[in-house]
Amino acid sequence: MSLLSWSKSALPTFSRGGIHPDEHKELTENLPIEDFIPTSVSLPVSQSLGPSAEPLVVKAAKVKRGDVIATVPGGGVSLHAPVSGIIKNVQTGPHASLVYDTVITIQAKPGEDDPQFPEQAGWQALPVAQMLERIRDAGVVGLGGAAFPTYRKLTLPKDAKVDTLVINGSECEPYLTCDYRLMLEESEKVVLGSWLISKIIGVKNCVIGVEDNKQPAAEKMRQTIAELGLDKMDPPVKMTVVVTQTRYPQGSEKQLVQSLTGRLVPKGGLPMHVGIVVQNVATAIACLEAIRNGKPVLERVLTVSGLGIKTPKNLRVPIGTSVEDLLAYCGGYSGEVVKILLGGPMMGRTIADLGVSVTKGSSGLLFLTAAETSITRYQPCISCGECIDACPMGLEPNRVSQYMEAGRPLETEQFGIRECFECGCCSWSCPSHRPLVQFMQVAKAAYRRHERKAK
Secondary structure, eight states: OHHOOOOOEEEEOOOOOBBBBOOOGTTTTOOOEEOOOEEEEEEOOOOOOSSOOOOOOOOEEEEEETTTEOOOOOOOEEESSSSOEEEEEEEEEETTEEEEEEEEEEEEEOOOTTOOOOOOGGGGGGGGHHHHHHHHTTOOBBBTTTBHHHHHHSSSTTOOOOOEEEEEEOOSSSSSHHHHHHHHHHHHHHHHHHHHHHHHTTTTTEEEEEETTTTTHHHHHHHHHHHGGGSSSSSSOOEEEEEEEEOTTTTHHHHHHHHHOOOOOOTTTGGGTTEEEEEEHHHHHHHHHHHHHHHOOOOEEEEEETTHHHHHHEEEEEEEHHHHHHHHHHTTTSSOOEEEESSTTOOOEOOOTTTTTTTTTTOOEEETTTTTTTOOOOOOOOOHHHHHHOOOTTTOOOHHHHHHHTTTHHHHHHHHGGGGOOHHHHHHHHHTTHHHHHHHHHHHHHHHHHHHHOO
8 A cells, every 4th residue: 555545545644654564364353352271371570661570489389360479679560370370480481572581380270269350349439549559569561562561651740731541442563453352342341441541640532543444343442432421420531433544553652643633742752742641452451450350460362363373363361371382272383384473573573482471562473474474585775765765753774774784883873763663664665675673673772782881
């Protein structure tokens, strides 16, 4: 799809860059969410942005579902046992992005007395401070993939002037359909969670953004909003669903804010600086369950897909479920798999160890064949400018890559690397198959190391 065809559409979208990769959502979009509980789970202690949690349990200890098993010193997002059982090991294990991490393995032994987290009386009327405490204690992070601690994001500065909550139902990554299924199957939870977040940040306007390739979800959300009568609740919230163009990366915060409100987040700024807070639909559900039920983040819904898996599925699985167990549950390989990704094809992480586990931020698991992904050796830059046209932030990935190849990473800030959110549009658009987003990542890491040494 060309930029010209986007500009002619009546549906809202962002103004700069973007791409439209093949969606592949037909593999799972009509598959209801299934529950899968493995015989054991292995939880990396690094599950959110910020300092890692430290284990509170030792080998052979008994744990109940929902018990705190790791905490961050000085306060932060805790990690909870997603199943009841026995601690099998606390040792170094594989991690999707860190390569290795401290991992807590639990041999599952479910019991009849496992906590069920029923609805608690008076949850709608809790003070905002107590709601935030419950979100923090439940270990809620951004479940769209960023994994930023939600209680911190919702604790606004005193001088913040926020008037609108944006709920991100875009799910613009190809293949992924877990948020789509949540909007269809658990729309009431999404809406009530959005109402609670609106109450916490003190706004009376909430906009839910859904791409136009998910019309059934948009209609279901509108129906649920009308049935619940949020404009009559205390406090009343005007909640609307806006259908946007299907365009990657529509689900990025800055792009979605512009699409839904017309407001431009300034360079180096946050949506908060233009009066907006953004949360994902799955995060809204997690906030509701934390406040209403006192339930920690114990599981998540993710999409298992790709032509390399026999039976694609949308699954609700405990945090810590291994790729190996998911592969077996979905029937094993289909054809020759050349790449396994935890996450989506644009921003996910390639993994080489089937022992890697699902974390709170894992929205997908993809098994891709050669027909679905490029494994071509990359070529020199031909200065075509395709990556610049595709970049939604107007950066210069081509120049960053050239400076990186010349061994000059600390001279790349002039090309905008600090504004890069690693969407992958540049790599997707490059006719020379250059790993441009990886060059950006390495340059950013070089600056972080340099700044740490300078302190």
